[in-house]
Amino acid sequence: MTTFALETIDLCKTFGALKVVDHVSLRLPQGARHALIGPNGAGKTTVVQLLSGVLRPDSGRILLGGIDISASSQQRRVKHGLVRTFQVTNLFRGLTVLENVFLAVSERHGVSRQMITAAGKRRDLIERAELIIEQLGLGADRHRRISEIAYGQQRLVEIAVALSLDPKVLLLDEPAAGIPSKEVSLLLDAVERLPADIAILMIEHDMHVVRRFASEVSVLVGGRILMSGLPQEVMASEQVRTVYLGQTGQKRFTTAASHA
Amino acid sequence: MTVRSELLERHVFRPVEIIYWLLLLAAFFAFPSYLSVATTVVIMSLFALSLDLILGFGGIVTLGHAAYFGMGAYAAALLAFGGFQEPISATLLAGLIAAGLALIIGPALLLLEGLPLIMVTMAITAILFEAANKASWLTGGDDGLRDFSFSPVFGLFPWSVYGQTSYLYAVGWLAVLFVLVRRVVSSPFGVALQGIRENRARMKLIGSPVVGHLVRAYVLSAFMAGVAGALHAQTNKFVSLEVLSIDTSVDVVVMLVLGGIGRLYGALIGAPVYILVKHFAATWSPYHWMFIIGALLIIAVRFVRGGLLGILGHIGAWFAGVGGARKS
C-alpha cells in the first residue's frame, strides 16, 4: 500500500448546527496536481484551514506522508512539509520581495535562532532566495516592497515564499483570484514550473485554470465530495453541471446543444 | 549609498554614526558641571534601547518595562548592601536577575496581544511596585535605599563627586550593549523578529517559533533594562520606588517614540531630548513639561511618522540609512 503525500480520512467540521465539512476524504500521491472545486460556501476554505492547522477537525484524520498531523500545530505542519498560499495575499507588506523570501528561506534552514552573525552576510541564504525569485520571474522586483508591486506579482511572491519552505505538499488557495486575466498565464506558467515531486492541491473557481493545471479534480458541494476524477469526466458530468449551472442553466445548455 | 534592503544591510556601520559617539565623548569635556544629567541621559538611552528591541523590532507594545529597570536597580543596591560591591559584576548580576523574571513571565505574557498584553504588562509593574512598597524592610519603601556604595571601577577609578567616573562608566556600558543589540537585530534572528512584527500570523505559517523568538528578545531586552537600572542605582547611590512606577514605563515608551522606533539610534536621540525638556521645564513647575511632551506625542502620531530620526531622515536621506529607515 503506497503512502500518499497527503491523505485526509473522513474529515469533519461543524460550526454550530452547520456541517461545513462532511466526511471529506482526499488522496494526493506524490507529484499530484489535484484541484478542489465547488460553488461558493461549499466549504473549500474550511478544508484548507483544517489542513493547514488553523482549525482542528471535529473528527477524521490528516496524514502527511503517512504521518498523522491531525493534532499538530501550524508550525509543525510546515516543518513536516505542508505549506499553503493565501487567497488574499498575506505577505509582509512593509518588506521587500527579497526580504519576504529570505524570511522563509532562513526559517527553512533552521537559521532563525542564530543571533550573532549578520543576516546580510549569509550569502548562501540570500542566493537561495534570489534563485527562487528568479524562478518565478520576480527578479526585477526583488528590492521593491510588497505594498508597491502589482497584485499579480504579489501572488507570485506568495508562491515564492511557499517554495522556499521546500514543501512536500502545497496548498494553493485560489491563486488566480483577483488577477487581471493577462497576468493569469504568467502565474500558471510559474505553477507549471513547480517541482514535479511536490503534491499540489489547488482550490479554484476558474475552470480554465483547472483544466490547464489539474490531472485530478474533486468537487465539493455542501461539505461533501460529490465526485472525483479526471477533469474531462468531472466537467462532463451531469451532476456537476447541475450544481454549477443550476437546473435552468443545464436545460439551456442541453437545448442549445440540440439546436446546434 | 542607497539602502536596498534595510533588514539585510543593518549590520553595515555607516560613517555618519560616529557623530553620535563623538558627541557623547565630547560632552564629557564640554559639560563637566552637567555630568550627572548627562549620565542620566546615557542610562535612559540604554533603557530606551532595551525597549526598542522588543517594541521597535518585535512589535510588542509594553507599558511595563520599568519592572526590569526597577528590578535591576534594587538588585544592584541590595547587592551593595550585602557586601557585593564590585560594580561590573554586580551590574551583570542585576541584569541577569531582571532577565530571569522575564524568562518566567515571558512565555505566558507573550501569548497575548493588543490591549490584554498592555494591561498585563502594566499590572505586573503595578504588582512589583506594590510589593516593593510593602516590603519596606527590604526596599526602604517610600524612602528608598541610600547610603550604599561600590568599589572603584576596574579597581582603578573611584566614584568621584563630580561624576566623571559615572559618566564614562555608563557610556562604556551603552557602547558595549549597543554593539550587542545591533548584532542581534542584524542577525537572522533579528530578521525573523521583524517578520513577527510585520505579520505574526504569517510567520507561524512559515513555521517560525513565534513565541520562542519573542521570549528570547524579551529576555535580552529585560537584561539590558536591568543593567540600565543597576547603573541608575550605582551612579545615583539612591533607589526609590519611582524606578518601578508605571510613570517610568510610560516615560521610556515616550522617549523611544519621540526618537523613532525600530532604528536603534532613535532610542539614543529620544532619551536626551525627553530628559532635557523635562529637566529644563521642571524649573518652571513640576507639570509644565507634560504640556510639551503631550503635544509632541500628538504631533508624532498625527504628523511626523518616525519621530526625530524620521525628521532627520527627511532632511538628510543618507542619515536615515543608519540603522535602517522605519517603515510607517
Add this chain to the structure above:
Amino acid sequence: MDALLSSLSFIALYGVSYGVVLFTISIGLVVTMGLMRIINMAHGAFAALGGYFAVSLMNAFSVPFAIAVPAAVLGVALFSVFVERLFYVHIYTASELDQVLLTVGLAYIAIAGLNLAFGPNVFPGQLPRLLTTNVDLGLRTFPAYRLFLIAVGFLLVVALWYVFDRTSFGARLRAAVDNRTMAQAIGINVPRLFSLVFAIGCGLAALGGAIGYAIFPLEPVYPFKYLVLVLIIVSLTGFGNIKPAVGVAVFVGVVDTACRYLFPSVGAFIIYAILIGLIIHKHAGIFTRRSPS
C-alpha cells in the same frame, strides 16, 4: 459572630460602593472600546474633569450637589465631542501603539492643565450634609454617602440595561459594535453614532469622577492614578459587554477592599495578581475580538 458580620458588612458595603465608582468610570470605556475599538488612555482625564467641574461649581458658586453633578456630566460630554472630532477620529484605524501614544499625550496635557488651573494639591470638596450623615443598618452604621453610591450604581445599571436592550438606539449600537461595515451598509450613521457614544462614555466617566471624589480624591495625576484598575476591568469584561462589567467592577471593588482590610500588609497586590491570572486565562490564544476574523 457579631464582629464577623460587622466586618463582612463593612467589606461588602465599602467594597461594593468602591466598585460602583469604578464601574461608573469604567463602563464608558467598555462601551467606547467595544464600539470604536480604540485604547483610550485619556479616559481617566474625563473622569477627573467631571470631578473638578462639579466641585468647582459647588465651591465657587455654591451650586448644590444635585445640580452640580449633572451639570458636570453634561459639560464634560459636550466637551468630549470637540475632543473626539479633533483627535480621536484620526486614530480609529491606527495601530495600538499609536492609539496609546496619542491618548497618553492627551492625558499628559490634561494633567498639566489641571495643575495649571487648580494647583498640584488635592482639590478639596465638601460632600453635601445629607450624605455625610450616618445611617444605622443594624450591624453597623454607615455613611449615607456609601449607600448613595450603591443606589446610583443600581440606577445606572438599570438605565443602561434599558437603553441597550430596549431602545432602538441600543439596538443600533449593538449592531454597530458587532459589525461596523454592515451597520453602515444598512444606513446607520456610524460616525455620528461614534460621537454620541463617545460623549456618553465620557459623560459616564465624568459622573464617576463627580460622585466619587470622596473615595477618589481630585488631584492633577488623577487621570493616571486609577487608570490601571479601569483598564484591567475593561480588559476582563471584553469589549462592549455591559453586564459583565458590573460584576467585574464590583468584584474588583470588593476584593480590593477585602484585601486591604484583611491582609493590610499585602493589600492591593493580590488584586493585581488575580486580575493578571484572569486576563491570561481569558485572552491567551484567542483573538482580542470575540469572533475570529
